[in-house]
Amino acid sequence: MAAHTPRPAGIPEDLGRTPGLRERKKQQTRYALVQAAHMLFLSQGFARTTVDEIASAVDVSQRTFFRYFANKDEVALAVMAEAEDYFIECLRHRPAEETPLQALRASIVKAWRDLGNAKASGAGSITSALELMRMIEDAPTLLAAHLRRVTEQERIVVRVLAEREGLDPREDLRPTVLAAVFGSVLRAAHLSWTADREPDGPEGMIALIESHFDQLGPALAGHWRTPAQRPE
Amino acid sequence: MAAHTPRPAGIPEDLGRTPGLRERKKQQTRYALVQAAHMLFLSQGFARTTVDEIASAVDVSQRTFFRYFANKDEVALAVMAEAEDYFIECLRHRPAEETPLQALRASIVKAWRDLGNAKASGAGSITSALELMRMIEDAPTLLAAHLRRVTEQERIVVRVLAEREGLDPREDLRPTVLAAVFGSVLRAAHLSWTADREPDGPEGMIALIESHFDQLGPALAGHWRTPAQRPE
């Protein structure tokens, strides 16, 4: 049934051969919960959707819902969480010749591109990603939870970078600083995307990310009254 | 009575002359709530302190508590919020000759120094600031709320920077990018502080912030296998 679902790798499945009926059922209800929650959130808003509604839409008890997700936020952020995990996976496989900053940029672009292709339609399609991000942005507690997730992800990035370059992040601040900068630039790009933009596929998002990164140098440079734009 | 309380400016009071009894009483209970909450949080932990406890410690109803603070998080972050407001105030008064990045650095240093001097002991003393930050760091919902606050503050920074340099933040990404970078570097410094450090006054914090900023250039530069440290 779920024999070769085309998934972008880096996501469970295909680890233990034949996960067994029990495990399959679990994945199934988990997936169903995410889907139902998503639908309800988008149609009536995050705050106005109760956990009971989500649970009974999938025909499980509220208690069971909380055995799959620690809280209401988590089910909303589940899709993004997968994407972030995939990004980390990409980062781990970047060639050593690349500069740390280059590796980060390349990974984020690859992640968006792959995810965009993989599920062009269906479950967590890119188009619904936009709506999802908008939803996050104006549900205070959701935004808070999301930001917390992001900073945890940053910690992992620090580890991966330090490992990759062979240095101790407690001695050398560069991994920490770069991870922080990277995360914040990304977030700025995300904000731009949700701000006042038509849902122009993953390529639009990638372009936005690139342009934000191109401003990193100029933003840190001296005064801004000078010429202005100076891409790359 | 509250004639000339030595406060670091940028904080209410002294706006409307003679605020009136009503207003004074409000400030009073608000302050009392913050104090009581603080004490309870630090002694028994954030999660294990109920709003009822805080309220009855000040001898008001739970309902009244929620008229002062939107939620339990807010009362915990009230002190930090004041500090952040003061930082913004500092930023607004930096000389125009300074580079945006310089202005940000100078403001944050000044803010820490002033607050450190102003209330060396008492209410929100710097020493208790450390405990507070530690508390934030390991209370998930608190951390989340705090991060949300920080990003809102970043929005303001974007506005101030854009205004100061006379450009439109929707056209030019530099203010946004710089604000994001600044915020994340600061947060990294904060984390370092809470990590494994003795409470060594505001100067210790300032030194930490400076060293993190000094790594901005190196972190963004090419490969890291080169010499390493290169302060300024």
Next chain:
DNA sequence: GCAGATTATGTCAGTCGCTGACATTCGGCA
């Protein structure tokens, strides 16, 4: 000083997120 408009506060009832405890059912396996 005193009505009367404002505004802060208390009380109460209720919703919702979330958890522990225990019973039940269902898949894995000998």
Next chain:
DNA sequence: TGCCGAATGTCAGCGACTGACATAATCTGC
């Protein structure tokens, strides 16, 4: 088949938070 352990349901309960209404305090113009 029958046993074990894991997943689920049920129930009771806590704590955060809110709306509605009543009460008491401040403020205002007189």
